[in-house]
């Protein structure tokens with residue numbers, strides 16, 4: 001690993017996705033942020049990175065939806081961020097340096113949480129001008145119980161720090177303050193009940209087309225708790241995993257500068273179903289980009305996903 005990067009990140013135990021690779025030969029750098037100090041209901045997301053590495057070891061590296069073999073995933077697992085438990089400022093500063101380094105190497109960061117608080121810092125450090133967030137919550141509180149660096153403030157930190165364009169999907173749990181803020185800031189929002197509408201896909205593709213550099217963040221509580229019970233703040237009436245494949249497909253042509261899966265809470269996931277879904281999200285996101293490249297490069301692989309949604 002690059003010397004400077006190894007100051008911030010160190011490899012631990014199992015790697016994702018369990019393939020031996022080098023950072024030089026990779027397009028993506030995967031790392032964990034095992035930090036959960038502001039968890040407002042149930043703590044435990046600090047174990048998310050460990051769980052996703054555990055569960056991937058028993059899964060097939062094949063995307064049925066996108067028709068992509070992931071045995072040769074160009075993803076390098078750089079380990080976990082050296083977090084300072086209880087100190088979100090110090091941890092965010094460390095994260096910014098790590099992401100800037102990954103980006104300067106021409107690689108795309110894939111971050112696994114840990115609490116959602118760190119998304120805006122990663123997105124800004126990666127140079128994103130546009131943010132798509134899948135979440136049950138708007139995360140637009142000014143502070144939560146006096147803490148402005150709470151996971152309930154993640155999207156607001158992005159906007160207030162200069163994040164220009166924001167598109168939220170799956171939102172269904174907000175305060176009046178957040179609803180007013182989102183309206184004032186022009187944040188585009190779709191609830192789970194609107195995802196089958198034509199206007200959703202039209203709005204999403206329009207947003208992606210106008211993005212110069214896109215960061216995608218998935219809070220696991222965007223999913224219905226029946227799909228992903230392993231989260232700290234479950235909210236019923238959520239989105240389905242199939243919805244996300246369709247979203248991946250719609251954004252596969254974007255200039256993606258970073259991606260994260262946050263708020264996976266393995267302490268509330270005894271069946272490992274939520275961890276398996278989180279692992280699959282990373283693989284399918286990768287597969288969606290690969291399928292897109294194959295098609296634009298004139299590849300002959302039939303694109304199963306397109307026909308599925310026509």
Ligand SMILES: [Mn+2]
Nearest residue numbers: 136137219221
């Ligand atoms: Mn959330």
